Amino acid sequence: MAGVGKAIGLGAAAAAAAGAAAAGVAADRAAAERRRLNALDPVAGFAHVADEELKVIATDGLNLHVEIDSPRDLDPELPTIVLSHGFCLSLRSWVLQRRAFVEAGYRVVLWDQRSHGESEISDLEHCSIEQLGHDLRAVIDATCPQGPIALVGHSMGGMTTMALARHHPDLVRDRVMAVAFISTAAGGQGLTDLGMGPLVGRAIGQVGPRLLSRLAPHQRWLAPVRRFGRNVEGSIVDRFSYDSPVSEGLIRFTSDLILATRFEVMAAFIPAIQSHDELDTLATLVDKEVLVVNGEGDLLTPPAHSEKIVERLPGSEHVVVRDAGHLIMLEHPEVVTGQILSLLHRAEVDAAAAVSVVDKPRVRRVLVDIAKGRRVKKARSGQGASDSRPRTRATS
Template identity: 65%
Template sequence: MGRVSTAVGLGAAAAAAVGAAAAGVKADRVAADRRRLGVLDPEGGFTHTAGKELTVVAADGVQLHVEVDEPAEPDPALPTVVLTHGYTLSLRSWIFQRRALVKAGYRVVLWDQRNHGRSEASDLGQLTMEQLADDLRAVIDAAAPEGPVALVGHSMGGMTTMALARHHADLVKERVVAVALLATAAAGDGITDLGLGPLVGRAIGQGAPRLLSRLAPTQRWLSPVRKAGRRVEDAVIDFYGFDSPVSEELVRFAADIILATPFEVMAAFIPVLRDHDEIDTLAAFADKDALVLCGEGDKLTPLDRSELIAERLPEAEFVVVRDAGHLIMLEHPELVTGQILALLDRAEARSAAAEATARTGRGTTGRKTKRTITDIAKGRKVKAARTKAARTKADSTTARPSKTKNGPRKAGS
């Protein structure tokens, strides 16, 4: 069970890892090597009070939890930014982006996809991409009924965004001015390989629904033993979620979100992701300002997934982040937020350019190229923290009393 548990996927693997810990598997077997640094934690912590909370009723009656943040002086000319989270996550995963976007003057709408976070659970048979697209449409209609909209989707949230373009083309055509697709895929074939290759990874990935369904009845009994199995749990989240140093608190924050998702929901969504295919739908975003962003070390939606999207959206900004994994918006929050803000700036500039084109009859377009960037600011923080830790360790070693043949000797004597 321990071997299988570490390869089921971000949510599934974490769940199975806790089960493995409960069964007595030694955590040392999957201990993380990466150092976690508290200096990387945000000043405001990991909690946020929404400006407003809504309950949006989906077409089939399921109640969706929605939160809205508004700037002190909202500008109606700016688009409302709608953030859609990924598989086994919740709107809490956008904690850093929502703060920054509101500070920059944007109205922000976030929601928990059905059976995730604080949204109501529907029948598992209702978990389809078409249904998720309908849910997103309902959220936009209720929380942002007028004005321009910018869509930002991570992982499964990006897939939901693509599905929206197919099932609600009118909304996308008329109101969407920008779209950001983060760490996602336009086709689900092989998406459960988990970075282990098509043979081993796919075999384990396809067995995940059955494994998780078997674990589901025991989920409520696992909470008391999670503390004992933290090292296993953290190691799996760390391995599949990140590709650079992150703090212990961030790993715990991510793990708490992921493991709040019921195992049977994790299981039900895996075939939905695997059968996802919206490659042709990407054409609906061809005339929008678009951002395709992924981590170079993403094991769940690898680089080639984003490359395929970028091929279909040649005018999109295609950004690859070094030392970044699947949970890129948590791992490199300032960098990701900066790219989203740059996208919104381009959308505003495009609007102005469109007006100029209408007057002059001239416009410009051009194919974008892939850019690979590094989070320099985070790198500096990590280096400074490690240097400080090394000095502290050296000072404590120097100050530690040493023993001689005649007994203890004070430092410096």
């Protein structure tokens, strides 16, 4: 019997090794395919030098890293666009939008949320969505104390916008011209399911923070492991971030953004995200021009989360993008940028014509990024991918 048990154990180990090897081979093939798409990457790359950098002091004394870009001929009548990034990301995730907004004539303010990017690490007590709302107020007060503003938030950044609206409704009422929610939710329920159902979400909520806290002291030792398993890591990032073909360069950029976040930070914010509930707060925005954008294939914040936001905002516009995942602003940058610029144009036109948002109907559209599809086809055939014009088709 002992011999049989040993044989079974060896068989299981061999099966596990074979499975791991097969996964590695599949990841290698996927990485090779993505490398063929590196022609999709922006000509200027993913690095960016800000026009201005500064530190903003939060209400608890924490230093927040802030960057500002401004066009040469700034129209003071145009709103300042304030960009808030998502969980486990940084302001670098907005690199493609910030360039386009400045080119369109807008002043842009970006910031690293506490414990992310180059901002200081927060104590556990202040790792909350409510505190992020206060942080956003501090950033606005320091960088654009006067004039109209437009708030754009991705994922946790959208939650930050909602917290700002609840705690600082006067600011929103008096100065916010438009709001864009990108891949976000007004309630935290289901946000840790990873597209695998509530059982996975509960497990992550219960076990994830404890596991990440235990791994935190050993995070620095993971760098060699990351290099060894880069292709497997890339496949995981690709699966949960995107829903269309993307380049290996973009996957590397995304992986570095996510894994630059400390494990203890991940552990601290998971409960804050799960307890997030700002559905009632959305009433503060009923008279604002609101855009809600998400990817049809988003596993973290699927369209159902966005629809709950739209239900509370009668005059809002809901745009669902086909073949798009959670990091839609990097996957379909021209589409996201174009939708936000259209939002600002609508806000300016309606304000000039004294059109009330509450009198406007909800609009829901499904878009297909035709231009990207063509670029992917060219890259795969070895013809390059120079056509970057934002062409989309509305399917409904």
